Amino acid sequence: MANFTRRSLALIAVLLLSGCGSLPEEKDETAGWSAQRIYSEASESMTDGGYDRAIKLFEKLEARYPYGRYAQQAQLEAAYAYYKSGEAALAVAACDRFIKLHPDHPNVDYAYYLKGLVHFNEDLGLLGNLANQDLSERDPAGAKESFDTFRELVTRFPESKYAADASQRMQYLINSLGAHEVHVARYYYKRGAYLAAVNRAAEALKSFPNTPSNEEALFIMVKGYDALELPELRDDADRVLRKSFPNSTYLLGSGANGKPWWKLW
Template sequence: MSRTLSRLPALVLVILLSGCGIFGKEIDLTEGWSAERLYAAASSELDSGNYQRAIEYYEKLEARFPFGRYAMQSQLDIAYAHYRADEPEAAIAAADRFIKLYPQNPYVDYAYYLKGLVNYNRSVGFLDRYIPTDPSQRDPGSALDAFVDFSILVERFPDSRYSEDARQRMLYLRNNLAKHEVNVARYYMRRGAYVAAANRATYVIERFQRTSAVESALEILVDAYRALDKPELAADAQRVLDLNREAGRFIADQPQPGDVSLARRLWDYLSLDEN
């Protein structure tokens, strides 16, 4: 009994040191802040690279001040903060939420552009930033998603400040998608699936004109027809290949667009600091 009583002061001390989480309300230093102050703090954390803290502030702003320009801008900033924090799914979800809530908003083009950037960087991959690799060797899923996002932007907002960059990225993505199809055709050739290889090569020639992959697709088509003992078709494909080479119609690979720095744009996007 005495041993139990001797432990009581220590137990009380542990509870007291554990903070206010058990007996009281947790202290929130941002309580009472205005929307403007919350937004400024969140943007400062964003610019400093403290993305999780920025997201925390933005979410508090939305919860406390759900209406108004700061709340609307916060949704775009949250999407970007998730993107920079290497949380692509959360970034896309935030951008989609903005698009759903504000389909007619004059800044919705940025949401589509950011979605495209997220998927584009997923398609490029982390290693590509440091080690030269062939992106056409990877699963084209994210590249297709990025292409769709950018194409929606270009189609709906042709005069957007982001459309020109989107077009350049679409050219690069389209070229890599075509090269992916060529890689699949080569795989079929190695496996002896010559009909499948010829179909893939034909698909590239018909659907991806004006890409560097067309020349390789014609070469595969010639080899596939020869392997299938179809000399006339092989001769026709060879003739098309030779004519285009002599005319210089085959184009080189599209260069990869440079990285786009968006860190400061988010503050200036709605010109909030000018009002």
């Protein structure tokens, strides 16, 4: 009886396994398609906003026809599709891969531009609303990555059609990164960490000269040195502020009631 039961269970298992194996496989719509057709279908999906489908088609194209001209273009298009679908990390990885595999490709400048753009838009919210955020513990690494990528693009491909836009974005990033440093310096000052505030403001002046935030950086240095009872350094910062920004709003109270302007804040 026991042997019969074991044989019955084995037979059932075989039948179940054979039944699972006979399930119909998912049909591949691209079976028999040429590289051109896969690329055309993927491009059409991109135009219609179907980025997920486009990504799958581009991946199939590269896997099936890895050495054709469509495969290289598919790599770039897939990077853009990742970007549009909100997959920033995958978009950057795809750009890096294209740059590594095709450093002399006629469109490699676009790969640099797209990589910089992904990082730029990723940190746009972080750096675009400084007044409403506490950035003291946040490192805008994406903005720095974006700046470095755009700089490489402009340096290597000064005649690229993307160079002008990249240069404008670089200036925005420099201004934003400078503002971030000053925001952190202000954060330290308000909490009584005067030495940290002065050092951060000085770093902002050194790393991001000629940016709009330099005026406040100098103001924080004057206030910080005064709080630290370092009059010579305070007066030096005051002279630089007056010379660099003679119409500074921070100097409006200068001389009132016989007190130095920094005592009025």
